[in-house]
Amino acid sequence: MQNLIYLIIMVLAGGAGWYAGSWKGRDAEQAVAKYQKLGDDAQAALQQAKAQLQTGLAAKDASFDAELKKLNATHAQQIQSYDSKIAGNQAEITRLGKLGAVGQMRIAELSKRRDAATTPAERKALDTQLQAAVVAQQVVQVEIDGRTCLPVPVPLAVLADWQAVKP
Amino acid sequence: MNSRRLLPLPLFVLLLLLTGCATSVKLLPESLDCPVLPERLATACAAPQALPDGASFEQLIRASIQDRQALQVCEKRRADLAESVRICNQAVANHLASLRALNQASQAGR
Numbered sequence: 001m002q003n004l005i006y007l008i009i010m011v012l013a014g015g016a017g018w019y020a021g022s023w024k025g026r027d028a029e030q031a032v033a034k035y036q037k038l039g040d041d042a043q044a045a046l047q048q049a050k051a052q053l054q055t056g057l058a059a060k061d062a063s064f065d066a067e068l069k070k071l072n073a074t075h076a077q078q079i080q081s082y083d084s085k086i087a088g089n090q091a092e093i094t095r096l097g098k099l100g101a102v103g104q105m106r107i108a109e110l111s112k113r114r115d116a117a118t119t120p121a122e123r124k125a126l127d128t129q130l131q132a133a134v135v136a137q138q139v140v141q142v143e144i145d146g147r148t149c150l151p152v153p154v155p156l157a158v159l160a161d162w163q164a165v166k167p
Numbered sequence: 168m169n170s171r172r173l174l175p176l177p178l179f180v181l182l183l184l185l186t187g188c189a190t191s192v193k194l195l196p197e198s199l200d201c202p203v204l205p206e207r208l209a210t211a212c213a214a215p216q217a218l219p220d221g222a223s224f225e226q227l228i229r230a231s232i233q234d235r236q237a238l239q240v241c242e243k244r245r246a247d248l249a250e251s252v253r254i255c256n257q258a259v260a261n262h263l264a265s266l267r268a269l270n271q272a273s274q275a276g277r
Contacts, residue, residue, distance in 0.1 A: 034273065038269060038270075038273050039196065041269050042196050042266060042269060043196045045262065045265045045266060045269065046196045046197070046199060046262065048265075049199050049258055049261060049262035049265070050199060052258060052261075053199065053201075053202070053254065053255065053258040054202065056254045056257075056258065057202065057203070057251060057254055057255075060247070060250055060251065060254060061204070061207075064243070064247045064250075067243065068240070068243060068244075071239060071240060071243060072240075075236040075239075075240075078232060078236070079229075079232065079233070079236075082228070082229060082232060086225055086229075089225075149224050150223065150224050150225040150228075151223050151224075151225055152223060152224055153221050153222065153223055154218075154222055154223065154224055154227050156220055159218065159220065159222060159227075162218065162227065163217070163218060165215060166215075
């Protein structure tokens with residue numbers, strides 16, 4: 001009889017231990033499930049962030065490529081324009097020379113007419129025309145001088161400063 | 168002899184079944200990287216034009232035009248990389264905010 005009581009107590013104690021243990025295990029299971037869900041949510045958030053980032057960078061890349069292409073085209077056009085000006089430099093100098101000669105003649109004529117002016121008003125009007133003609137002539141002369149210099153070698157001392165900026 | 172050979176089989180089946188009881192926990196997700204194309208990172212600015220002694224003013228002006236153009240392209244590439252970093256920083260900040268929100272929601276659920 002005593003052994004039976006011991007046996008019952010042992011079974012009850014075992015049952016109680018198992019029950020308590022199962023509660024502890026349940027807490028652990030819930031914690032694991034919770035962290036698993038957190039991990040899944042974090043993974044989903046990461047995938048979403050990656051997708052958004054890829055989209056943002058792809059849009060930026062496309063815009064950059066288009067702008068760079070446009071810029072390169074503009075640059076090619078600029079060099080082409082410069083080269084055509086250089087190619088036609090001598091012809092332009094000749095044209096400007098003729099224009100300068102006409103300008104000189106006009107200045108001489110205006111000076112003559114101004115000196116022969118009979119009224120102050122006529123003299124003033126001719127003075128104004130003369131000043132405009134002189135300014136126009138200066139512009140032509142500057143253009144001729146500059147274009148004449150284009151094929152001239154840069155002085156070595158000046159070029160040395162430019163060459164001093166090494167890559 | 169045969170029974171000895173067969174003994175491991177039930178044990179193997181038992182072990183196989185036990186694996187079903189194992190709890191698998193996923194590893195931490197990888198972090199968000201900044202996927203800038205390597206060729207964009209490797210692109211360098213063009214070197215300044217070189218001119219030999221005896222170069223004309225015409226060549227000097229041409230070289231200057233080319234250097235100015237190269238500078239424009241270089242700046243555009245720099246701005247592009249800066250924009251990439253800005254976009255990445257924004258994405259990382261947004262991602263961290265979403266992770267913090269998840270953590271807060273998880274803490275609140277306790």
